Amino acid sequence: MSPAPEIRQHFASDNYAGMCPEALHWLLEANGSGHEPAYGDDRWTQRAADRLRELFQTEADVYFVFNGTAANSLALAAMCQSYHSVICTPVAHIETDECGGPEFFSNGSKLLVAEGVSEAARLGKLTPAAVEALVTRRRDIHYPRPKVVSLTQATELGTVYSVDEVRAIAAVAKSHELKVHMDGARFANAVATLGCAPADITWRAGVDVLCFGGTKNGLPVGEAVVFFDRTLAADFAWRVKQAGQLASKMRFISAPWVGLLEGDVWLRNARHANAMAQRLHEGLKALDGVQVLHPPQANAVFAQMPQPVVEALYAQGWKFYQFIAGGGCRLMCAWDTRPESVDRFVADVKTALGG
Numbered sequence: 001m002s003p004a005p006e007i008r009q010h011f012a013s014d015n016y017a018g019m020c021p022e023a024l025h026w027l028l029e030a031n032g033s034g035h036e037p038a039y040g041d042d043r044w045t046q047r048a049a050d051r052l053r054e055l056f057q058t059e060a061d062v063y064f065v066f067n068g069t070a071a072n073s074l075a076l077a078a079m080c081q082s083y084h085s086v087i088c089t090p091v092a093h094i095e096t097d098e099c100g101g102p103e104f105f106s107n108g109s110k111l112l113v114a115e116g117v118s119e120a121a122r123l124g125k126l127t128p129a130a131v132e133a134l135v136t137r138r139r140d141i142h143y144p145r146p147k148v149v150s151l152t153q154a155t156e157l158g159t160v161y162s163v164d165e166v167r168a169i170a171a172v173a174k175s176h177e178l179k180v181h182m183d184g185a186r187f188a189n190a191v192a193t194l195g196c197a198p199a200d201i202t203w204r205a206g207v208d209v210l211c212f213g214g215t216k217n218g219l220p221v222g223e224a225v226v227f228f229d230r231t232l233a234a235d236f237a238w239r240v241k242q243a244g245q246l247a248s249k250m251r252f253i254s255a256p257w258v259g260l261l262e263g264d265v266w267l268r269n270a271r272h273a274n275a276m277a278q279r280l281h282e283g284l285k286a287l288d289g290v291q292v293l294h295p296p297q298a299n300a301v302f303a304q305m306p307q308p309v310v311e312a313l314y315a316q317g318w319k320f321y322q323f324i325a326g327g328g329c330r331l332m333c334a335w336d337t338r339p340e341s342v343d344r345f346v347a348d349v350k351t352a353l354g355g
C-alpha cells in the first residue's frame with residue numbers, strides 16, 4: 001500500500017514519511033475498541049511493552065513518549081545527577097539538535113564532546129580510547145563527573161556500530177562506573193544492517209537504556225524508552241509526567257507500536273529504507289562530480305555535489321539538508337521510499353551535472 005506514484009517523495013528526513021499501514025491499522029483498532037483506561041493503563045500499552053520485552057528477550061521497564069528529544073533528555077536525566085556529565089560525539093543529536101534538552105531536564109548535566117580526528121570520529125562514532133581519554137582527563141571536584149556514555153545507533157552519519165564496537169565502549173564505560181545510553185532513533189536501521197538479535201547490540205553488549213525510535217520507522221508519533229537496568233527507571237513515570245510527555249490517550253502511541261512489533265514490521269521497514277539508500281548510493285557514485293562521503297550502512301547517503309547542482313535540485317522542488325554533521329548533502333530514505341523516487345532523484349542530479 002505505497003502512495004500513488006504521482007505523490008512526491010523527499011530525501012530530507014525519514015520523518016517526512018507518513019505512517020505505515022500496520023501502524024494505521026492498529027491505530028484504528030484502538031480507536032474502534034471503545035473506552036479504555038487513560039495514561040497507559042490500557043491493554044494496547046501493555047501489549048506493546050510486552051512485545052518489546054519479548055523482542056529484547058529480557059524484563060525491561062518500558063515507557064512511551066512523544067518524541068526522540070524527550071526520550072533522550074528524560075533518559076539521560078534519569079541516569080545523571082545535575083553535577084554529572086555525558087560523553088558523546090560532536091555530531092550527536094543530543095549535542096546538536098535537542099536545543100539543550102538533556103542539560104535542561106537533568107538540571108545541568110554537561111555534555112562532554114569527544115573531539116577526535118580518528119577514522120571512527122570521521123564516521124560519527126565514539127571509540128573506547130576517546131571515552132577513556134575524557135574520563136581520565138580530570139577527576140577533581142571542579143570538573144563535571146562523567147556518568148554516562150551516549151552512543152547513537154545508527155549514527156547521525158548513517159554509519160553503524162558493530163556489536164564488538166559497542167561492547168568495547170561499554171566495557172571502558174563500566175570499568176569507570178559509567179552507564180551506557182543508546183540513542184536509537186534509527187535503531188531499527190542499525191539492526192537491519194547488523195542482522196543481529198536486538199539483545200546482542202543492547203543489554204548483552206552493555207547498554208543500560210535504549211531510546212527506541214518509532215517515528216522514523218513508520219509510526220505517526222512515539223518513541224519507546226527501554227530500561228534494561230531497571231533501577232534507573234525509578235520514578236521515571238513522574239519525570240515523564242512532569243515533562244508533559246505522558247499521553248493521556250496513551251493507546252494512540254502504543255497501539256501503532258503493536259503494528260510495528262508484531263510480524264517484525266519494524267525490521268521490514270528498516271530493511272527497505274536501507275535498501276533504498278543502497279540504491280541511491282549506487283546511482284550517485286556512478287556520476288562524475290558527485291562524491292559520496294562514506295559508504296552508507298543504514299538509511300542515509302552523504303554526498304558532496306557542486307553547489308549549482310544543489311541549487312538546481314532545490315529549484316525543482318527536491319528537499320534535503322546540507323547542514324547536518326558538518327558537510328555534504330544528507331539524503332535520507334524512509335520505510336516507504338519508492339525505487340522510482342530514488343531513480344528520479346539520481347536522474348535529476350545527472351541532468352543538473354550536465355547530462
Ligand SMILES: *Cc1c(COP(=O)(O)O)cnc(C)c1O
Pocket residue numbers: 067068069070072093094152155156183185186215
Ligand atoms: C530524529 C532523531 C532524534 C529524535 O528527534 P525528535 O525530532 O525529537 O523526535 C533523536 N536522535 C537522532 C539521532 C535523530 O536522528
